[in-house]
Amino acid sequence: MATLRNLKIKTSTCKRIVKELRSYEKEVEKEAAKTADMKEKGADPYDLKQQENVLAESRMMVPDCHKRLEAALTDLKATLVLCRKFNLYLKLSAATLSRACLNKCFVTLLQAELKESNEQGTEIGEAEATITEVEAVYT
Secondary structure: OHHHHHHHHHHHHHHHHHHHHHHHHHHHHHHHHHHHHHHHOOOOHHHHHHHHHHHHHHHHHHHHHHHHHHHHHHHHHHHHHHHHHHHHHHHHHHHHHHHHOOOHHHHHHHHHHHHHHHHOOHHHHHHHHHHHHHHHHHO
């Protein structure tokens, strides 16, 4: 099911960007400590300037990650809404067709697709958990 596949991809994207963000934040701390240490020890001005450039580059990546994370979170939320609507549509379609006793093959197909979407319901739970985790990063 394409929607669940997209949901998995969007969830993984958010998780990856959160990991990147945390990694860059740790890198900024490490490089800031290294820069301060070099200043204390009176390091060569050229080496100190290079280290400050490394620190500046690391600091620039944090806002970039925040922007990408915000965009990925928006995509994830939209995909989650589509997934929920699609699952509801399948449930309503199967119920309506069953009551009307229309084409039995089509009902069976819809029920099989509904069963498949319920078996893969972990994607929705995982997406919701990821949204909560990402929103916690912003608070």
